[in-house]
């Protein structure tokens with residue numbers, strides 16, 4: 001798709017299937033998605049749909065209105081922020097005399113642009129083909145009629161569609177094999193990293209919640225933070241230090257979004273596997289968004305899918321801190337309402353990733369969790385084992401360190417150190 005193309009964005013508000021999302025917020029999200037792939041939003045509005053028309057989704061009057069608006073605003077394409085059947089898409093394109101894309105098409109475009117890792121790219125291509133395939137299959141009868149059913153390509157009776165479908169199926173099979181290979185490699189990398197003796201903090205959150213901005217603020221890293229959705233399709237990792245913790249890994253993940261195309265859910269989950277290996281999950285919320293509560297529910301349901309939190313509620317396997325971001329955007333009244341809630345719960349921290357407000361509290365809380373449950377361990381270690389001794393100094397609170405003479409392998413040291421359970425486990429797993 002051409003960057004800078006002018007788009008008319010319409011958000012059908014279908015009465016029979018009202019989603020929990022506020023239509024205004026949905027429209028805003030759709031505008032954000034369009035901007036994210038460099039389109040210019042010429043005009044955007046909500047179209048109330050009482051009853052879905054099988055041929056065009058919208059009623060005749062509405063189709064006419066959109067058509068005239070296209071001319072008026074010189075739109076190059078129309079984005080319908082909802083699901084269109086292949087027939088509806090084709091009919092609307094004929095009526096508007098412009099390209100029409102639906103929500104799935106739009107998200108696919110974005111994923112296509114943003115995917116950076118090998119796995120991300122393969123997943124996106126696979127999703128694209130799947131989408132294309134369904135369009136081919138379902139418009140079969142129409143196209144066959146249009147072509148007169150000559151079957152001039154391939155074997156007897158074979159239509160272009162059949163040939164296309166075969167091509168697509170072949171390509172999809174190949175992609176799946178490649179994906180399997182990439183996954184194996186990635187798993188290997190993850191295992192290797194899993195042995196790294198540093199705790200991992202994973203950022204998760206609904207798209208546009210402010211993950212990249214927070215990531216940058218904490219790491220001072222130059223990770224792309226723009227007013228772009230999906231600026232972070234692939235996880236990024238950086239080392240940081242925290243109060244009482246010399247080094248931890250901060251890992252950014254993809255932004256969550258509602259109504260993902262099925263194939264992309266797989267792509268999403270793949271990148272989120274990192275989260276299941278984290279020591280702490282930071283759930284970044286845009287607390288100023290009117291849909292904040294629904295967004296939270298969606299993020300939690302994905303975490304439940306990943307097995308991080310039990311399906312039926314209850315204690316999470318990994319501590320989750322809820323970060324109420326964009327606090328600076330709230331008015332005094334809303335702050336007064338929310339502040340006591342945040343203060344009463346140690347697992348909620350209110351911050352502004354932009355102004356830096358609340359950052360000390362957040363970092364302090366992370367340090368606290370990572371050092372929590374520290375116990376005193378009395379260890380006898382060969383004095384020559386410099387790496388492990390240095391590691392203890394970096395991670396624990398050294399209470400005592402003295403030479404205790406010769407052991408079986410040479411001079412020994414006795415070190416009494418306060419270590420968290422997790423760190424002690426890590427230390428025990430380190431090879432001497």
Ligand SMILES: Nc1nc2c(ncn2[C@@H]2O[C@H](COP(=O)(O)OP(=O)(O)OP(=O)(O)O)[C@@H](O)[C@H]2O)c(=O)[nH]1
Pocket residue numbers: 205206207208209210211212213214225226227228229230231232233254255256325326327328329351352353354355
């Ligand atoms: N006012 C205000 N704006 C913020 C804050 N944090 C982030 N933003 C803005 O919100 C927008 C989205 O921020 P990002 O950091 O890109 O969001 P993200 O969660 O990484 O988004 P995805 O990559 O889509 O998942 C940007 O325009 C940020 O400048 C904040 O605390 N206050």
